[in-house]
Amino acid sequence: MKTNFNFDYCPDDARSLAPGGQLHSKVRSEGIDTLRLSELEPGRDATVAWIEGTRPEDLRLAELGLLPETPIKAVRRAPLGDPTEFELRGYRLCLRRREAERVRVRLNGKPGGIPRGPG
Amino acid sequence: MSEAALPSPLRLGLVGSPNAGKTTLFNALTGMRAKVANYPGVTVERREGALDAGGRRVVVIDLPGTYSLNPLSPDESIVSEVLDDAVPGVRAPDALVVVADACSLERSLLLVGQVLQRGRPTCLVLTMIDEFSARGGRLDRARLENALGIAVIEVIGHRGLGVDRLRELIASPERWGRPVLLPPGDLVERANWVRSILSHTLHLRPTQHRLTEAIDRVVLHPLWGSLLFAGVMVWFFQLIFAWATPAMAWIERGVGAAAAATHAWLPPGLLADFLADGLIAGVGSVVIFLPQIVLVFLVLYLLEDLGYMARAAFVVDRVMGRVGLEGRAFVALLSSYACAVPGIMATRTIPSPQDRLVTILVSPLMTCSARLPVYALLIGAFVPAAAVWGPIGLQGLVLLGLYLLGASSALLVSAVLKRTLLPGDGLPFTMELPSYRMPSWRLLVSQVWGSARAFLRRAGTIILGVSVLLWILLNFPRVEAPSDLPSAQAASYALEHSLAGRLGRAIEPAIAPLGFDWKIGVGLIASLAAREVIVATLAQIYAASDQGSSLRTAVRSDRDPRTGKLVFDAATVAALLVFFVFALQCMSTLATMRRETNSWRWPAFAFCYLLVLAYGASFATHRIVSALGGAA
Numbered sequence: 001m002k003t004n005f006n007f008d009y010c011p012d013d014a015r016s017l018a019p020g021g022q023l024h025s026k027v028r029s030e031g032i033d034t035l036r037l038s039e040l041e042p043g044r045d046a047t048v049a050w051i052e053g054t055r056p057e058d059l060r061l062a063e064l065g066l067l068p069e070t071p072i073k074a075v076r077r078a079p080l081g082d083p084t085e086f087e088l089r090g091y092r093l094c095l096r097r098r099e100a101e102r103v104r105v106r107l108n109g110k111p112g113g114i115p116r117g118p119g
Numbered sequence: 120m121s122e123a124a125l126p127s128p129l130r131l132g133l134v135g136s137p138n139a140g141k142t143t144l145f146n147a148l149t150g151m152r153a154k155v156a157n158y159p160g161v162t163v164e165r166r167e168g169a170l171d172a173g174g175r176r177v178v179v180i181d182l183p184g185t186y187s188l189n190p191l192s193p194d195e196s197i198v199s200e201v202l203d204d205a206v207p208g209v210r211a212p213d214a215l216v217v218v219a220d221a222c223s224l225e226r227s228l229l230l231v232g233q234v235l236q237r238g239r240p241t242c243l244v245l246t247m248i249d250e251f252s253a254r255g256g257r258l259d260r261a262r263l264e265n266a267l268g269i270a271v272i273e274v275i276g277h278r279g280l281g282v283d284r285l286r287e288l289i290a291s292p293e294r295w296g297r298p299v300l301l302p303p304g305d306l307v308e309r310a311n312w313v314r315s316i317l318s319h320t321l322h323l324r325p326t327q328h329r330l331t332e333a334i335d336r337v338v339l340h341p342l343w344g345s346l347l348f349a350g351v352m353v354w355f356f357q358l359i360f361a362w363a364t365p366a367m368a369w370i371e372r373g374v375g376a377a378a379a380a381t382h383a384w385l386p387p388g389l390l391a392d393f394l395a396d397g398l399i400a401g402v403g404s405v406v407i408f409l410p411q412i413v414l415v416f417l418v419l420y421l422l423e424d425l426g427y428m429a430r431a432a433f434v435v436d437r438v439m440g441r442v443g444l445e446g447r448a449f450v451a452l453l454s455s456y457a458c459a460v461p462g463i464m465a466t467r468t469i470p471s472p473q474d475r476l477v478t479i480l481v482s483p484l485m486t487c488s489a490r491l492p493v494y495a496l497l498i499g500a501f502v503p504a505a506a507v508w509g510p511i512g513l514q515g516l517v518l519l520g521l522y523l524l525g526a527s528s529a530l531l532v533s534a535v536l537k538r539t540l541l542p543g544d545g546l547p548f549t550m551e552l553p554s555y556r557m558p559s560w561r562l563l564v565s566q567v568w569g570s571a572r573a574f575l576r577r578a579g580t581i582i583l584g585v586s587v588l589l590w591i592l593l594n595f596p597r598v599e600a601p602s603d604l605p606s607a608q609a610a611s612y613a614l615e616h617s618l619a620g621r622l623g624r625a626i627e628p629a630i631a632p633l634g635f636d637w638k639i640g641v642g643l644i645a646s647l648a649a650r651e652v653i654v655a656t657l658a659q660i661y662a663a664s665d666q667g668s669s670l671r672t673a674v675r676s677d678r679d680p681r682t683g684k685l686v687f688d689a690a691t692v693a694a695l696l697v698f699f700v701f702a703l704q705c706m707s708t709l710a711t712m713r714r715e716t717n718s719w720r721w722p723a724f725a726f727c728y729l730l731v732l733a734y735g736a737s738f739a740t741h742r743i744v745s746a747l748g749g750a751a
Contacts, residue, residue, distance in 0.1 A: 056191055057547045059306070063187040064549060065226040067310045079341040080437035085552060089225035090325060092552035094433055096440070099547045 038100035046105035128176040132212030137184030140246035143276035173290025214292035221251035232302035256325030268298030277559030366410035374403030401586020424558035443537025455485035471546040484529035500671040592619040634691035694741040701733035
């Protein structure tokens, strides 16, 4: 089994994630308050702002749908406190605190549902 | 790409994320006749089947489920490598079918965009349309076709609806629509592309699945969820032992009858003995576990297809994380409590190759059911049936203690392995919680049958070979016992002078520090094939029947002729029990490890480290118990 795995994924896919790229600059320039996804309380809605980091693992989080302007809701924590169940893009995803920490979101006003209309 | 006709047989690749219903669709297209193998160099399962579509033969390749074509591990890279025609011996598919769950289209379209970039003839199959509508989702399929530029088909996989339309489509991929513009490569731009497509085609997002929400309120409730979880696990156990037992007894009778028939039909002599006691009994001793294995697979696949497995992993993940593993490893390890074979195969649900390997390597430490006959003999013979507290007896406590020792060792060893030999591969823990669904019985049967068939094939090859070897060791050289010995004791005499007996004597100095003598040595050698064989071997050595008390009395009263000391004193019994907790004595497990890790290196490593552990722990136990006054 290969343990030192060198792969090269398409760097294009990570362009926006890089500092200075679309993800970082857009939200930062607007000076919006963000919090870590791991801090989002169960039952609250938020919108993804950006992901810290440009490692392949971070790209994977983005590929799972954690992209800017994506509505996301924390559903519940596991009985032992970790991982947390999130609802986004029509499905349920579980993330440990370690991964959720790297995602920054901004709160949506009042608690409510993810909008039903498209877009 | 030109409009030239595609080769025949046509190779069709199924791509999609896990939980999208890809395998159900694969089964619906190809029936239960899939050919299963491994991709070279990795442990990912390779599944291919065939069908006839429009008079043309089509080979369907069920590629591993993936959320993205950008891999994070060698296993994940298989999908993009196969598509790039970069895997030796595996020709790239000529056309691609992307399978996506209609409910999570917002996420799945990201993958669709990636696949479209490959420029191959592609079509999209939307599954679970029934759930989509039930959840209030509204989608314009024709508009989606236009927007994407490729054919889009809606199916309800487990009911086979829409599959005929797909078969028609498969007959002529040359005529599939192609997108005018390829989707953007950059992820964020691709997300914008997805949003614009959906704004034109998705009229209403599906709300959450009400049934799933209701069930999860209980199942994932901090208190009720944990209780339910514990309850399900206990039920799992009970099922395995209670339901499998009648079937196992039936097989045992069958094997016995086959052996007896062989003795009856063939003239007495070497051939009859070889066939009846070597081959039939040997393979039979493994096949007898088939009911249990089938049951475990059935429960595993049922819970998985229902959607419960992910919840179990979610509940237990934190504890598993402390030892370097993850929630899905728990389910695999739990299965190993019945038998390591399905347990090891269940590790396929673990995406991280390192985690999967570590889980495989510690699986033998879980107290499998083959240990029970050994424990039953030793505990029954040597542990007093005293009550400790009300209905709880000493014997039961010792058994429980052995179970706990196995489980805690598994967790400990995995923590050590993750910190030393096999540190993490950096794969982030992510897990989808699918909606609860009624499992497709056809899929369930095909899954269970596929796994059971693999086990049987192994029993027919490796175990056959080892059974033959063992029979030879136990029966050669043929020695004539003194004619005045009764026949049972003559058998014991013959055993003592066989190769195995001599091997037992030869290793006696090595196992003496553990308190074992040559008879136990022979038993240990025999048990290398399968643990419970030691009971039958000891029975043969002590020339007793291994039912009930005669073997028990025999081992209790056996004394070393030279020293007069008890062979089985407390220290020896304790050491022997501990030895069986740790040692890997199972050909089936080794064979399964070989298959799942695609090499002999890891089974060999497992065998060695467990032998070292067994010896060390056994030695320590013997010393401690002797010091506490347990030696005769």
